[in-house]
Amino acid sequence: xxxxxxxxxxxxxxxxxxxxxxxxxxxxxxxxxxxxxxxxxxxxxxxxxxxxxxxxxxxxxxxxxxxxxxxxxxxxxxxxxxxxxxxxxxxxxxxxxxxxxxxxxxxxxxxxxxxxxxxxxxxxxxxxxxxxxxxxxxxxxxxxxxxxxxxxxxxxxxxxxxxxxxxxxxxxxxxxxxxxxxxxxxxxxxxxxxxxxxxxxxxxxxxxxxxxxxxxxxxxxxxxxxxxxxxxxxxxxxxxxxxxxxxxxxxxxxxxxxxxxxxxxxxxxxxxxxxxxxxxxxxxxxxxxxxxxxxxxxxxxxxxxxxxxxxxxxxxxxxxxxxxxxxxxxxxxxxxxxxxxxxxxxxxxxxxxxxxxxxxxxxxxxxxxxxxxxxxxxxxxxxxxxxxxxxxxxxxxxxxxxxxxxxxxxxxxxxxxxxxxxxxxxxxxxx
Ligand SMILES: Nc1ncnc2c1ncn2[C@@H]1O[C@H](COP(=O)(O)OP(=O)(O)O)[C@@H](O)[C@H]1O
Numbered sequence: 418x419x420x421x422x423x424x425x426x427x428x429x430x431x432x433x434x435x436x437x438x439x440x441x442x443x444x445x446x447x448x449x450x451x452x453x454x455x456x457x458x459x460x461x462x463x464x465x466x467x468x469x470x471x472x473x474x475x476x477x478x479x480x481x482x483x484x485x486x487x488x489x490x491x492x493x494x495x496x497x498x499x500x501x502x503x504x505x506x507x508x509x510x511x512x513x514x515x516x517x518x519x520x521x522x523x524x525x526x527x528x529x530x531x532x533x534x535x536x537x538x539x540x541x542x543x544x545x546x547x548x549x550x551x552x553x554x555x556x557x558x559x560x561x562x563x564x565x566x567x568x569x570x571x572x573x574x575x576x577x578x579x580x581x582x583x584x585x586x587x588x589x590x591x592x593x594x595x596x597x598x599x600x601x602x603x604x605x606x607x608x609x610x611x612x613x614x615x616x617x618x619x620x621x622x623x624x625x626x627x628x629x630x631x632x633x634x635x636x637x638x639x640x641x642x643x644x645x646x647x648x649x650x651x652x653x654x655x656x657x658x659x660x661x662x663x664x665x666x667x668x669x670x671x672x673x674x675x676x677x678x679x680x681x682x683x684x685x686x687x688x689x690x691x692x693x694x695x696x697x698x699x700x701x702x703x704x705x706x707x708x709x710x711x712x713x714x715x716x717x718x719x720x721x722x723x724x725x726x727x728x729x730x731x732x733x734x735x736x737x738x739x740x741x742x743x744x745x746x747x748x749x750x751x752x753x754x755x756x757x758x759x760x761x762x763x764x765x766x767x768x769x770x771x772x773x774x775x776x777x778x779x780x781x782x783x784x785x786x787x788x789x790x791x792x793x794x795x796x797x798x799x800x801x802x803x804x805x806x807x808x809x810x811x812x813x814x815x816x817x818x819x820x821x822x823x824x825x826x827x828x829x830x831x832x833x834x835x836x837x838x839x840x841x842x843x844x845x846x847x848x
Contacts, residue, residue, distance in 0.1 A: 453572030474552030481581030484592035562645035581659035596621040692747030747824035762787035
């Protein structure tokens, strides 16, 4: 809708309040819970849910072939996030649960636990107080599509699903070296992760089913099932290569689960692009404005307009500027800027812009009439660049959350960086 013809003037503080306090997500979560649980009396249910204040606890599923490191990564994540690890083994091993007792009996007689039994155990566990308060990490569950659908129907929705992958040959070889500490449950490896304490070394046991043949059989089954599970989680999946050191896998998993969930709340990105002239600010701003329907405010132009109209434009837009903004600094070395700007030309007849290297004029006729802006001379560019960097020192201090982006690459790669920085503000700097 055209804001100037809207029947009411909506003060910018209103949507801003909603965004700052995550009102949309809060309401959406409440609605989701109401529809799943369908309480007789919705109001006390909503009050109880709000008091519990657990909408943001970890709800993570880790999937992957045998020996991809699911349990190792899940344990590390649990420690780091202070959450609860839920595995098939600890579900069936629970002492206090009649259901687990039945599952154990079943396991002993037929070597398997039915889908229904496993999912009911999952439901029982995830609804326990510690899982409600601190969240959960499901390791290797669901194992097949039937379980995935049953879990979904129960309203148990993970926020993040991580899929570890590695070539079968690596996994078969890796699994043979797996060892378990029977006291702590920690997982070790004869080559990759051997404990230094002799006491632990001596008590490590070799788990069952890790021979080459057994792992190969499990791998076959995994590949058959996984392609039918993944379509259940189209928007929350993250594939991570497990064929790299454990710590690298862990940090990628941690970064993923710590990034905010992409939510469809109406959200207005507020972005400030800084960089010397020629660094690609205008192009990136235009791309962002097109994709997100934003207003592209060219500061220079804005100031000119404000002066011309003698309006208090500044006052009007101030509330937008004072609030949190994501600030990106486009960093491009002087040589590239010189190449970009000194070869820039304008056609005085049509006003169209060309670049002698990247966008040459279509005909000789156009080429001979092209003009160069005097400001695009090397001397002028060096001066402006110098001025920018002298000022940028302050700017960076002022916006301590500024993200530095390498602007010396193709514009769509730069755009992807900026976009992911807006949607999932990362703690790390992207360079
Ligand atoms: N990225 C990795 N690189 C090398 N070894 C690993 C890696 N991840 C796990 N391991 C080792 O591989 C074995 C299997 O790991 P585990 O976490 O039990 O896998 P899963 O739960 O997927 O079967 C363990 O001995 C573990 O120490």
